[in-house]
Amino acid sequence: MDSASWIEVETRLKGLLTDAVQGCDGSYHQFLLGLTPLLRRYFARRLHQRMADVEDLTQEVLLAVHRQRHTLDTSQPVTAWVHAVARYKLIDFYRSTSRSPEWVEWDEEQLSTLEVAEGPGEDAELMRALLDALPGGQRDAIRLVKLEGWSVRDASRMTGQSEASVKVNIHRGIKRLIAQFRGSAA
Amino acid sequence: MNTDELIERLSAQAAGGWTSGRPVSWSPVLFGLMVTAAVFFAAFPLAPHAYDPLQYWEHVLRWAVLLLLAVILVRQILRLSQPALSWQVRLGALLWLPAFMAVVTMARVASAHPQDRWAMFTGQSWASCSASILMLSLPLLAGCMVVARQWAVTRPALMGAVLGWFSGAVAALLYTLHCTEIEPAFVLLWYGLGVGLPGWIGVWLGRRWLKC
Numbered sequence: 001m002d003s004a005s006w007i008e009v010e011t012r013l014k015g016l017l018t019d020a021v022q023g024c025d026g027s028y029h030q031f032l033l034g035l036t037p038l039l040r041r042y043f044a045r046r047l048h049q050r051m052a053d054v055e056d057l058t059q060e061v062l063l064a065v066h067r068q069r070h071t072l073d074t075s076q077p078v079t080a081w082v083h084a085v086a087r088y089k090l091i092d093f094y095r096s097t098s099r100s101p102e103w104v105e106w107d108e109e110q111l112s113t114l115e116v117a118e119g120p121g122e123d124a125e126l127m128r129a130l131l132d133a134l135p136g137g138q139r140d141a142i143r144l145v146k147l148e149g150w151s152v153r154d155a156s157r158m159t160g161q162s163e164a165s166v167k168v169n170i171h172r173g174i175k176r177l178i179a180q181f182r183g184s185a186a
Numbered sequence: 187m188n189t190d191e192l193i194e195r196l197s198a199q200a201a202g203g204w205t206s207g208r209p210v211s212w213s214p215v216l217f218g219l220m221v222t223a224a225v226f227f228a229a230f231p232l233a234p235h236a237y238d239p240l241q242y243w244e245h246v247l248r249w250a251v252l253l254l255l256a257v258i259l260v261r262q263i264l265r266l267s268q269p270a271l272s273w274q275v276r277l278g279a280l281l282w283l284p285a286f287m288a289v290v291t292m293a294r295v296a297s298a299h300p301q302d303r304w305a306m307f308t309g310q311s312w313a314s315c316s317a318s319i320l321m322l323s324l325p326l327l328a329g330c331m332v333v334a335r336q337w338a339v340t341r342p343a344l345m346g347a348v349l350g351w352f353s354g355a356v357a358a359l360l361y362t363l364h365c366t367e368i369e370p371a372f373v374l375l376w377y378g379l380g381v382g383l384p385g386w387i388g389v390w391l392g393r394r395w396l397k398c
Binding site: 088 | 337
């Protein structure tokens, strides 16, 4: 968006918001409707069109704007204010999803290499056998965090172990794996 | 719920308009400050210089630096409370104050007798200074956090740090009424630590409490 049309958007939204503060019928509705496509575009560009997340984040920003509308100083640019809130929500979203597996979207080529790699190779067999020999807690912790890519917090929720014990189990499990691997390789 | 439904619902809630730029309630900060002051006066006797504040230039320097720090931090807090404003503007000023104190300290230490240099940093009360300031800052920090929750904070960790430093600076100002250590080296090191530690707690609290 060039600066002229940006100023136009700012003026229009500011006008609607000023009316909405005074309780003008429908102007708050128009204001939120005017924000929505801007937010969708902002998130779509950064989330590579993952539409479900784009819509979730758009709604979250609308909610935040609504909740904090009292604190908005109308002498400040509205678009800058909403942009700061959107940026915060995006960073929050990245932080919470960066380590969960559904974040990664595979393309065809990657999927085919994955299938080859997951074939019943000797290493995979050995790995599975070694993992199976571990105590349950350690095996689950390593499988979830190290092999499937869940965060420690997610793994703790899924296994019912505390976060600290997930970490300890991974550490001990890997130590034991190394020892076993040395034993079986010898 | 789809986005159109959400917009319908939100606009229905705001049908009558609202007060824009509604002033936040500052009473938690005042309450925190009162608790901090009450703890100080209960736990620490006043030093003689509290009654004769202009006796040494080092007293004045100590107060001036802490007061300036608190003022800069208040302005930074108010900027951070408005997400549309740039927050980098006054952070530079925060670096100038310690830098200035470091220059004064170096000049003093360089001109002192080598045997006295270590004592300039440790004074008589180095072990209790930072911890006392930290302890005094906590009630005020709690009050500041409650107030900051009323704002749309888009930089929670930074806001927490700045609130912590502000609480530390105010606590340090109070503590100067008890503390007789006026050597710039001591002030830089132990007051610096006492003001810095609440900032660290503020970051921790800010990440969990502040949001928009």
